[in-house]
Amino acid sequence: MLEHITATRYVTPLREGGSLPGIVEGDDCGTWVLKFRGAGQGLKVLVAEVVVGELARRLGLRVPEMKAVELDAQIAKYEADEEVQDLLTASIGLNLGVDFLPGSFGYDGSQPPPPEEAARIVWLDAFTANVDRTWSNPNLLVWHHQAWCIDHGAALYFHHSWPGKGSNPDRFAAQGFDVSKHVLLDVAGDVTTAHAELAPRVDEALLEEVLAQVPDPWLEPAPGLADPAAVRAAYRENLLARVASPAAWLPGGAR
Structure with a gap:
C-alpha cells in the first residue's frame, strides 16, 4: 500500500475548492497537501485520488507522489480556526498526502x-x-x-x-x-x-x-x-x- 507517515505539524489551509485541504509537515521531513478523510466528500474521494493518480503514474503521466498520512488528535487541539479544527478532529486517522510542489x-x-x-x-x-x-x-x-x-x-x-x-x-x-x-x-x-x-x-x-x-x-x-x-x-x-x-x-x- 501507500507508504505511511505521520503528520507532525499543520501549517495552513488551502482555501481552494470545497474540501479545504491543508499543508502539513510529515515525520519524513516532507511537506504534503493533505486531503482529509473527514471532508464532506468522504473516503471514496480519497480512493479515486489514489486509483486514478497511481494509474496515471504507471501510464507515464506526471502525478505528485502520494502517501498515507496519520493525523493525531494533538494537531487539532492547537488549531485556532474553528472550521479547520472541526475538519482536523473529524479526520483523526489515515488521510491522503499529496507531495507539495513548491513554486508550481x-x-x-x-x-x-x-x-x-x-x-x-x-x-x-x-x-x-x-x-x-x-x-x-x-x-x-x-x-x-x-x-x-x-x-x-x-x-x-x-x-x-x-x-x-x-x-x-x-x-x-x-x-x-x-x-x-x-x-x-x-x-x-x-x-x-x-x-x-x-x-x-x-x-x-x-x-x-x-x-x-x-x-x-x-x-x-x-x-x-x-x-x-x-x-x-x-x-x-x-x-x-x-x-x-x-x-x-x-x-x-x-x-
Whole structure:
C-alpha cells in the first residue's frame, strides 16, 4: 500500500475548492497537501485520488507522489480556526498526502503539454470519467515547465452508487464522456492514438497493482462487497469493463 507517515505539524489551509485541504509537515521531513478523510466528500474521494493518480503514474503521466498520512488528535487541539479544527478532529486517522510542489502554479494555457501528452491526459479522464479538468477547474499544475496532474477525486463516479444500486460494470462501461469542456481539448493530439497505446496496458495485473496502493480502511464495505478484497475486485471489474468498451466513451471514436 501507500507508504505511511505521520503528520507532525499543520501549517495552513488551502482555501481552494470545497474540501479545504491543508499543508502539513510529515515525520519524513516532507511537506504534503493533505486531503482529509473527514471532508464532506468522504473516503471514496480519497480512493479515486489514489486509483486514478497511481494509474496515471504507471501510464507515464506526471502525478505528485502520494502517501498515507496519520493525523493525531494533538494537531487539532492547537488549531485556532474553528472550521479547520472541526475538519482536523473529524479526520483523526489515515488521510491522503499529496507531495507539495513548491513554486508550481495552476495551468493557464501559457505552457501547454506536448500534443501527445495532452492526448494521454484526455484519454485518462475519459476512461476514468473524470469530469473535473475544465477551464473552471483545470486540476493541472505547471512545475519546471511540465504539466502535473492533480485532484482526481471526481473520477470513478460509479462507486457512489454503493451500497444503493451496487456495482454494475456494464453501466459504467456504457457511460459516455463529454470532452467538449476539457481544458486540453484544443492542444491534444489524436486521442484514439493514445487509446491504442494505453488501453492494452490497462490489464488485470496493472489494476491489481494500483488498487493494492489503497489503504484497507478507505475501502468501505457495501452489500455484496463485504471486505476490502471484494471492494477492490469491484473497482477492477468496472475498469476492465470500461477499457474493453471504448465505443461508448472514447473521444473521436474507437479503433
